[in-house]
Amino acid sequence: MTTSDAATSDATTGTVETIATDAGEARITWHPAERARLVLALSHGAGGGIEARDLQALAAVLPGHGVTVALVEQPWRVAGKKVASPPRTLDTGWRGIWPALTGPGLPVVSGGRSAGARVACRTASELGAHAVLALSFPLHPPGRPEKSRAGELLGSGVPTLVVQGGNDPFGRPEEFPDGTYELVEVAYGDHGFAVPKKADISQEQAVAIITDAVVKWTGSLG
Template sequence: MSTRTESVDTPAGEARITWHTARRAALVLAVGHGAGGGIEARDLAALAAALPARGITVALVEQPWRVAGKKVAAAPKVLDEGWRGLWPALAKPGPPVVAAGRSAGARVACRTAADLGAAGVLALAFPLHPPGRPEKSRAAELTGTGLPTLVVQGGRDPFGRPEEFPPPAGDTPYELVEVAHGDHGFAVPKKADTTQEDALRTITAAAAEWLARLTG
């Protein structure tokens, strides 16, 4: 695996891609961060460490607001604009690109993937609703991707526990994998009957298996 960083000009400002490149990549997994943090998130770092050895290049994407050092995320429309603007750089290496993200980044991926020609969507900690507001559902973004979609969700995520998600349906039903005891950041309590390392292995194993099926 090799690692390099690339700056990309977008209509929303300068974005940044940190490439974790597989030697013989069958896919590029492009992963956007959430509104409360960057690409150092534990799940993103775990994917970048584990997947290149399995033939998957991981591109960790920093949105322009984050690159500019701002503390508050841009509006959804601006996030989508930045993501669309850097997509040609993600597609340039050649392999099919899977749109992915955690939390707000997962929403961006879901909203834009079909139009951009993505091979699928990986949604990490999808924010199904604001905490304590299940009536404010964002399920339509998830179920409307029109592409193969995998959701990886913490068992105690206040933005949507696995049992709150609607049943998969339609021509391209999504799949959901639960990370036992994980919160919105996939943190696991010390008293849980599983470890933080187990939680991260669940995430990387689920992503690797699903991505392998996408490539046939």
């Protein structure tokens, strides 16, 4: 079941839609492209929401390149909870919003940051995702490289782009295993793609690396 809880506003806030799922009510904020050829669905991580700098930057830039961006808030965020749901419940919420994502009749790229990237990888084949965008994929818990989640990434079954901060404690680029996915590094970036003030690149340049990479990659998808 899909219900709209807000009308179209401006390009900054997008159009908000509330979706009933088996995990509770989820929310999609649509940032439509004028002549869309793809839908890019992006969910947040376990420690934040769709206000994350990478998600907001992609929502601002991608519609100008023919990609409608759908920022997805999982039910636990919509309900105002401070602790993320277990992975199985996150997957249930993602399955529940999928019919709304495919509603425009366009190929859907499944994506997210951190925990959202894991959900996208785990469910891609099952849901028929066109591709996966994994932002800050949490390859392992900080300081616990033996707790690898590489199997989720390698098992996506579809074209996958990983965008990873060079100093991400959840997995630096050099820690990632060989695979058929593409990987773009944001030098100096942490798990939220923040860069130190003394870094050789500015915060604006770091964000541009993300958006430029995703624009190029989505443009290459058949």
